[in-house]
Amino acid sequence: MTEHSSSNAYWSANIRVIFICLAIWAVVSYGFGILLRPVLASIPVGGSDLGFWFAQQGSIVIFIALIFYYAIYMNKIDREHGVDEE
Template identity: 55%
Template sequence: MSEKQEHASAYWKENLKYLIILLTIWFVVSFGCGILFREALNEIRLGGFKLGFWFAQQGSIYVFVILIFVYVRLMNKLDKKYGFDE
């Protein structure tokens, strides 16, 4: 395997690692907080709404948007690390 292919393979492996971590966070927040831990979270109120309900309706969307910005930042760093930046 050439050095260029190894470089691209390492880049792709690191990218997949970031994707798995970020999607796991999103899954835990959306499924976990919105469904599995709903009863426990409903004991807490946020703006007059039960926290479990809030996560199911809005919280997971906010977390997803934040994770998009985190992913962009991570990918910009990764691009610079492997020389793919513009």
């Protein structure tokens, strides 16, 4: 029973972090890049507006940050549940 509940806790934590990353990805790419672009158009950034910046470059920067966050957080979860690589 202990191994089964530990396995469930590990996968629950894993799925939770995946959903958080997917939610941030959706908000940044779809929300800021498409839906909120007219609202963000009034904020100048580097010769353009913030909505254009998010659609073209900001979303890529956020995606790379999400990759690092996911890797670091999953290593922490792996250590906590005893399934790390070391």
